[in-house]
Amino acid sequence: MATEVKLPRLGQGMESGTIVKWLKAEGDPVEKGEPLYELDTEKVTQEVEAEASGVLLRIAVQEGEVEVGRTVAVIGEAGEEVAEPSDEAGPTPAAAAPSDDGAEQSAEKPAEAPAREPERERGREASASPGTPPRQVEEPAQSRANGGRVKASPLARRIARERGIDLASLSGTGPEGRVVAEDVERAAVAPVTAAPAFAPAADEVEVVALTSTRKTIARRLTEAWQAPVFQLSVSADMSRVLALREQLVARLREGEAKPTVNDVLTKVCAAALVRHRAVNAHYAGDAIHRFSAAHVGIAVAAPNGLVVPVIRNAERRTLADVAAARAEVVARARDGKLQREDLEGGTFTISNLGMYGVEQFVAVLNPPQVAILAVGSAEERPLVQDDQLVVRPQVQLTATFDHRAVDGADGAEFLATVKAFLEEPGLAL
Amino acid sequence: MPEISYREAVRDALSRAMREDDDVFVMGEDIAEMGGSMGVTQGMLDEFGPERVRNTPISEMAIVGAGIGAAMQGMRPVVEIMYEDFLTLSLEQIVNQAAKHRYMSGGQLKVPVTIRTQGGAGWSPGAQHAQQLEAWLVHIPGLKVVFASTPEDVRGLLWSAIYDDNPVVFFEHRTLYGIKGEVPEEIEPIELGKARIHRQGEDVTVVATGRLVHEALAAAQEAEAQGVSVEVFDPRTLQPLDERALIDSVKKTNRCVVAHEAVVRGGYGAEIAAVVQHGAFDWLDAPVERVGAKFVPLPFAPVMEEFVVPHAADVLEAIYRTVGRTA
Incomplete structure (x- = not known):
């Protein structure tokens, strides 16, 4: 031989x-x-x-x-x-x-x-x-043995799993062609794009090395981009939410976190999610995992990049409780002190760019979650109500759904519930 | 810090315990006037007298049995089995009596006996006088098993063995008696179940016992020159095993070699390998390599003996296998 x-x-x-x-x-x-x-x-x-x-x-x-x-x-x-x-x-x-x-x-x-x-x-x-x-x-x-199983060390498997690298695409350099950790590490840093057609002068380019957070963002969003998604938009009248928030702020006690519109959204989405479990789910490749509790991730712009800390069991919390949990986790995100547990187990994500004056946008899925809600700014807009033209603060909500797990009607029903709850917060009780 | 030999370190632990504590005494074949076959107990008869430094007949089962009896009556005997090959004759006492009484009496009895013994290749003593049988004893619940590799360790561990309320089988390696090392002025007891990392490394953990600790250190030095950073880990106490330190080390280096002089098959290294693969499975970047003697009775001919038992070169080869290199 x-x-x-x-x-x-x-x-x-x-x-x-x-x-x-x-x-x-x-x-x-x-x-x-x-x-x-x-x-x-x-x-x-x-x-x-x-x-x-x-x-x-x-x-x-x-x-x-x-x-x-x-x-x-x-x-x-x-x-x-x-x-x-x-x-x-x-x-x-x-x-x-x-x-x-x-x-x-x-x-x-x-x-x-x-x-x-x-x-x-x-x-x-x-x-x-x-x-x-x-x-x-x-x-x-060469690492792929004849039986179809890729020969790789347990460590190489773990690193590949964590970084979303397909072991079968690697060439193993260990004994008998085994893929070892170094092979995976090398694949992880190998450039995927060809050299640019023109090379700008060195002093025109600021080279920013990727931090590990940035790398994670890049990897996960690239992964998310491959999902077949669709978007649905609604606008909601925020009069009652804003009034409710004002009342809560007026009754705020010393040391309590001031509830934000986003906290109300977190609470309202959680209430809608447990009523529409098709949306409160993970797409796991061979199955869809639906959850009975709503662990709502909120996208936070931290100094090193986007992070999504999770407010656990948001459907069971009072609004004050949501605000307190949010305040704590956001503060830690800004200080770069998040723990792994803070970021794990989310079943849905809310991304709000309203504070920047963005009226409407589309968010990219946060896998394995099957839905994410993009929230714009609350703007005074004309609205026809009982044949009368009225001016109301309105917000544009755009949800992105993973079509592998969620159908259009499921998504639409969820969004309708969110809208109803925002317009009449009492319904979310 | 004074520098003493491994032999002196054993004697020092025994003598200090006997000076401090009337319950401690030693017993074994030819240990009194002759000072033991390895000279460990030389001079102790003069200091402590024949009541406490007791010669015995050539009867291993009786030696250990007497030690167990004395221990159950409140003494802390240290009995010596001249060659560990002869432990086989005393196994009934060790396995069925010493290891069981505390359990079977519901804790009413304790058996604080220490069974010192030595063995190992290197002097061509032949197939019946040079075996490494530590794995046999590790298999018995109720015993503690120690295998010390340096003067400092042997002294601190023997002290802890004497004062442990359980039976401890205490292995020494024949070729180590002459090695010297610094020891603290006062005895610092070493907790049983606590490993020692002789050398920090990044790429491979070599778990070695007894003589192979020194072979592993030599191999590590050579590997270092070739750019492979080796951690040398001595469990010191085989039972109980410091699993946490072991797994932490392999999680750091991602590769593991186990090395002992005993034969590979069914050796203590198999237990280490099992603990490592389970505790550090997702951290392993190579199969755990085992180094040990070839599966034959030890030959008498010196060149043959040298061929059968492992040396630094064998450890080095195993290290290179884990990092995918040839020597």
Whole structure:
């Protein structure tokens, strides 16, 4: 069985190397441990030894820069057929494969220990698809074993999960093509766009390194952008809400947080959400999770960027309670002192740009939530009421829904309830 | 701080306990006039007399049994099994008596006996005199198991073992008796169940016991020169195990090697590996590597013995495997 010679990682952080020259030619016999080629890394030029004995069947990369883990040659038996090395082909069988059997491992040199994993993978594939010849599977990454499962370390899996990176898109540089944490880290920072067509002079550009918050925002919003969404808008007469707020402010006691229009919105949305649970939900890929409690996230412009702290069980809180919780969490957001728990578990989000005079806008979904409400400024506008033209403070509400989880009618009913509650807050009781 | 040998450190802990406390005495084969096969108890007969430094017949079961009896009667005996290979003869007393009485009496009895023993390869004593059997004892609820690797540790841990109200099996490694190290002027007891990190590192945690702590430190130094930063972690007490410190260390380095002189199969490293994979699963970036003796009876021939038991080079290879490099 042929052994693919992959470019080894010779130091922490090494990502590529430059092949200077081959010390063997195609067709030459090779002994394990013999110098095979000269490799130039950032630090040194050194001879790389063969990992297997046999005949050098093919040199895939004659010279030049090569990423760590790429196949540069194939060693096998004389006369053996070599498939065009897809450079990201199946798992390497030999190459320093640590056996998980400790006793044998120390009894033999590791490189000589048979790699068990590929054996098992082959067996699995054979039984999974009878009749299909088990060879040459078109797979994008070497880390994807024949059985379809990507071989990755638990740490690499966790980092990929946290950053929304698809492991199958990565090329593993660990033993047997395993994706290790460093591969995921590298993918996370790899530029995705091509270089710009023009390069502005250096002094015209301010380069702002992404903070981790900014990175999270970028990742999550890109993810959100992929959801099929639709928007619905209504306007609501805010007379009663403003009057209610005035009364509450007038009765405010020492040390209590002053309720804002947004607090009323939080409370009202929570009351509407528990009546329309289709909207109070998460889209989980294979299921929709509907919640009985409304954990309302409120978008806050913090110094480092947007954060969305969550007011938990808002439907059960009094308005004073919502105001107190909001005041506390917003203060911490502005100080950059939010805890992870403050940001987790939201079932719905409210984004309010009314204070900036924005009359109406569309917000981007906050996944896995299925709905977000964009709130504009309350403006005095003419309104026809009982055939009379009246002037009322009105607000434009635009909700964005994830159509995978919510249908138009569900969304419309929810919004109608929000409007009704705003216009007659007593209904929300 | 004075510098003393591991051997002197053991003797110092025993002697100080005996000076302070009439309940402490030592008992074992050839420990009196001869001062023990490893010279640990040399001079103690002169200081404490034959009542408290007691020679015994070659009868391991009786030695431990007598220790258990004395312990149940309120003494704090330290009995010595000359080679840990001979623990096998006393296992009935250790496993079925010492480990059980406190439990079976509902706490009315306690058995504060310390069973000191030593073993290990390095001098070619052959298949029956050089084994590392600590894993056998870790498997028994009711026992505490200690394996000390430095003069400072062996003294502080032995003190704690003597004053622990439970039976403690206390392993020493033959090749360590001569090593020297600084110790505090006064004995500082070391809590049983508290690990020691000999060296901080970022890339790999090597969990090592006994002689392999020193091999791991040598391997770590070499790895460091190659740009791999190694943390060397000595649990010191095998039972109870300092799981928190262990998991914290692996969460930091994301990779783990376990190294002991005992054979790999069924060794204490298997327990460490299991604890690590469960407690730090999502932090592991490589399989846990095990280093230990090959699965054969220890050969007598020195070159063969050296071939069978692990050394720094084996630890280094395992370190490199976890970071995906070849030495």
